[in-house]
Amino acid sequence: DTGVSQDPRHKITKRGQNVTFRCDPISEHNRLYWYRQTLGQGPEFLTYFQNEAQLEKSRLLSDRFSAERPKGSFSTLEIQRTEQGDSAMYLCASSLIRDEQFFGPGTRLTVL
Amino acid sequence: AQSVSQHNHHVILSEAASLELGCNYSYGGTVNLFWYVQYPGQHLQLLLKYFSGDPLVKGIKGFEAEFIKSKFSFNLRKPSVQWSDTAEYFCAVNGNQAGTALIFGKGTTLSVSS
Numbered sequence: 001d002t003g004v005s006q007d008p009r010h011k012i013t014k015r016g017q018n019v020t021f022r023c024d025p026i027s028e029h030n031r032l033y034w035y036r037q038t039l040g041q042g043p044e045f046l047t048y049f050q051n052e053a054q055l056e057k058s059r060l061l062s063d064r065f066s067a068e069r070p071k072g073s074f075s076t077l078e079i080q081r082t083e084q085g086d087s088a089m090y091l092c093a094s095s096l097i098r099d100e101q102f103f104g105p106g107t108r109l110t111v112l
Numbered sequence: 113a114q115s116v117s118q119h120n121h122h123v124i125l126s127e128a129a130s131l132e133l134g135c136n137y138s139y140g141g142t143v144n145l146f147w148y149v150q151y152p153g154q155h156l157q158l159l160l161k162y163f164s165g166d167p168l169v170k171g172i173k174g175f176e177a178e179f180i181k182s183k184f185s186f187n188l189r190k191p192s193v194q195w196s197d198t199a200e201y202f203c204a205v206n207g208n209q210a211g212t213a214l215i216f217g218k219g220t221t222l223s224v225s226s
Contacts, residue, residue: 033213042116042202042216043156056213091156093214100146101214103156 004104025094118217135203
């Protein structure tokens with residue numbers, strides 16, 4: 001399968017713990033995006049990278065969130081000191097510049 | 113602020129009925145428009161996209177959408193739905209340089225009964 005992959009698919013954690021998610025984009029795609037989706041809502045943009053540069057961050061991305069794409073390939077999204085309000089599906093997408101975005105299966109986070 | 117409105121939260125149809133899902137956007141510039149679909153248990157997939165040119169866009173599985181600039185709309189249509197079209201449908205928009213963040217509507221759940 002050469003699509004976007006995400007790991008883990010599910011994560012249950014206790015409030016206050018740190019979590020890290022990984023996204024592997026389609027190999028030739030320059031751009032990588034992170035979105036968050038909660039029940040009954042469409043995906044909401046968090047941040048995106050072009051190669052290794054983080055070009056835009058949403059106001060949704062609080063100081064507890066950090067994302068990296070160190071070599072312009074895979075990306076990680078870390079949430080520190082998780083809160084119950086962080087419970088959501090975290091989606092990763094990738095694209096070529098000026099093209100449609102391809103989405104991965106998501107990581108479902110549950111914060112207890 | 114940029115936004116996307118999908119008028120119908122939940123649509124229930126019988127097989128062979130015609131479908132139209134509404135989508136309106138608010139964006140101050142040239143737009144790219146998308147419809148994504150999420151089948152039960154699967155990830156978001158692109159149904160169709162509009163970047164420029166013919167405002168009537170044809171996508172996969174018999175879906176089409178029409179961009180009406182004067183109405184800021186990009187409605188999705190299918191003449192005859194099938195049970196397998198049961199899914200959640202999302203309209204999305206981004207700016208004139210495709211690749212920037214997508215703004216999604218809240219989605220419409222389509223249930224098709226056989």
